[in-house]
Amino acid sequence: MFLKKLKKYENINQGISSIALKKFCNHLWYLNEESSILAIFDKNVNIASKERIIENLKRENLHTERKCIVQPNEVPFLLEKAIEDFISQKSLNLLKKLNIDISFLNISPDLWDRDDSYLKSQEIFQNLKVVNDTAERGVKLMQDFNGLLTVDEEQKQFLLQCVEDHRKQYPDCKKATLKRKFD
Numbered sequence: 001m002f003l004k005k006l007k008k009y010e011n012i013n014q015g016i017s018s019i020a021l022k023k024f025c026n027h028l029w030y031l032n033e034e035s036s037i038l039a040i041f042d043k044n045v046n047i048a049s050k051e052r053i054i055e056n057l058k059r060e061n062l063h064t065e066r067k068c069i070v071q072p073n074e075v076p077f078l079l080e081k082a083i084e085d086f087i088s089q090k091s092l093n094l095l096k097k098l099n100i101d102i103s104f105l106n107i108s109p110d111l112w113d114r115d116d117s118y119l120k121s122q123e124i125f126q127n128l129k130v131v132n133d134t135a136e137r138g139v140k141l142m143q144d145f146n147g148l149l150t151v152d153e154e155q156k157q158f159l160l161q162c163v164e165d166h167r168k169q170y171p172d173c174k175k176a177t178l179k180r181k182f183d
Helices: 002-011 014-025 033-041 047-058 072-079 089-097 109-114 116-126 133-145 153-169 175-180
Strands: none
Touching: 002 014, 002 072, 014 072, 033 047, 033 089, 033 116, 047 089, 047 109, 109 116
16 A cells, blocks of 8 residues: 555655655565565465455465665566565465464454454464564674684673664764763
């Protein structure tokens, strides 16, 4: 829905729409077979779509893209797809990894809101913490600099503690924050 609005915004401001679409396309790699299954817990996804999701979960050899890598000029093709187009038997992997009781998939989606296994699963996913770009950048930064300054594990741990302490003392780069230590 958001992607459709960004594309439609082209009629109002081509430049902003183009830049926003390009940036948003960088995040579409999250859209894959496993994560698409989360749609069954979304109250904004209608019953008919959830029924098609269940059908696709049961179909063997259904081919879907491993990762959704979309260039801005390919957005119109993506907009023609529905969430169930990203679902296959592999979509169940996420539920299995988290030991989710999938018995609710055997009943009609319009009865899910009264089914204990569905409600418990929904609660698990509502409380699920998502790793964000900041954490990813932190991991990437650590990978890039791991071994650059020292190979001694003890020194590396000390260095990480120094960085953590520095971040606590200077949580941002504002002039007032930086001067605080010297006032």
